[in-house]
Amino acid sequence: MDQVMLVAPSLLAADLGNLQKSMDAVASADILHFDVMDGHFTKNLTFGAGMIEAVKSVSSLPVDAHLMVSNPDDTVDWYLDAGADFVTVHYEAATHLHRVIWRIKDAGRKAGVVLNPATPVSVLRDIVCDLDMVLLMSVNPGFGGQKFIENTFSKLNDLTALCAERGASPLIEIDGGVSSKNAEALGRAGANVLVAGSAVFGADDPAAEIAAIRANALAGLASRA
Numbered sequence: 001m002d003q004v005m006l007v008a009p010s011l012l013a014a015d016l017g018n019l020q021k022s023m024d025a026v027a028s029a030d031i032l033h034f035d036v037m038d039g040h041f042t043k044n045l046t047f048g049a050g051m052i053e054a055v056k057s058v059s060s061l062p063v064d065a066h067l068m069v070s071n072p073d074d075t076v077d078w079y080l081d082a083g084a085d086f087v088t089v090h091y092e093a094a095t096h097l098h099r100v101i102w103r104i105k106d107a108g109r110k111a112g113v114v115l116n117p118a119t120p121v122s123v124l125r126d127i128v129c130d131l132d133m134v135l136l137m138s139v140n141p142g143f144g145g146q147k148f149i150e151n152t153f154s155k156l157n158d159l160t161a162l163c164a165e166r167g168a169s170p171l172i173e174i175d176g177g178v179s180s181k182n183a184e185a186l187g188r189a190g191a192n193v194l195v196a197g198s199a200v201f202g203a204d205d206p207a208a209e210i211a212a213i214r215a216n217a218l219a220g221l222a223s224r225a
Contacts, residue, residue: 005187005218006030007210008064010175010197011055012046023059025206031086033064033175033195036079040070041093042142049082056083064195066114066175068141069093073100080107088112088135088173091123101130112170116141117149121158128162131170133193139176148177156189180212187220 008031014022026032034052039045052063065084069075072089073096079087080103087104091113094100104111112133113124117140124134136155139146152174159172174191179199186194194213203209 003218003221004171004192005214005221006171006193007200007214007217008033008173008193008195009200009206009210010035010195011051013197013201015201016047016051019054020058022201023055023061026200026210027059027061028207028210029061029200031064031193032059032061033066033197034084036065036067036069037142038069038071041090042068044142049078052079052082052084062086064088064173066135067093068114076100076103080104080109084109086110086112086133088114088133090114090116090141091119092116097127098130101127105130105132112173114175115155117151121155121162124159124162125166128166128168128170131168133171133173134159135173135175135193135195136191137176138174138178146176148182153185153189156186156191160190178213180209180216183213183216184220187217188223189220190224191217192221 007029009026009029010033012035037044037046062085064086065079066088101111110132114135138152171193172191173193175195178194178196200206200209
């Protein structure tokens with residue numbers, strides 16, 4: 001894979017009462033990660049397509065819409081119409097995964113699949129070559145600020161092996177418990193998009209934490225060569 005490392009602050013941890021200030025604080029990031037929760041697939045309820053439109057109006061960064069919803073087949077167009085640049089849907093929720101992925105791609109956007117911690121990488125065997133991104137959840141979806149699940153490293157190894165076997169090169173994204181402290185190990189294991197919420201927005205200097213995550217992860221990624 002190319003030596004690219006993207007940092008994606010999760011807006012779940014942002015101060016949404018002052019959206020412009022939050023966006024300014026993470027202007028040095030590469031992507032804005034947008035956790036859409038519907039109160040059904042997860043017990044939590046967060047934001048919808050309207051918030052993506054609001055974020056796009058105050059930031060030029062690409063938006064990654066992570067759909068933690070029970071019906072992505074029926075609602076994906078909402079987030080495409082709102083301007084999401086990346087749309088990732090959960091394997092566990094999509095009834096017709098191939099169809100949803102190609103709806104996103106045919107709209108000219110980047111399409112991805114998300115796996116919960118207990119879902120094995122092997123389920124992607126017949127779809128991975130169609131994907132622009134694979135997102136591995138390193139916490140159980142629903143709430144921010146959770147502890148990183150260490151088995152994620154084993155899943156990363158499985159995913160990079162599957163990609164090599166199938167000749168696929170999606171971006172590999174990790175979401176949950178990510179910070180500058182584990183970024184190097186994640187980069188070394190093959191991740192190249194790191195979602196960080198509390199670590200970034202809870203930092204005294206969010207820009208410095210973004211820079212540290214990126215630098216540490218790039219060091220780990222470089223060590224794979």
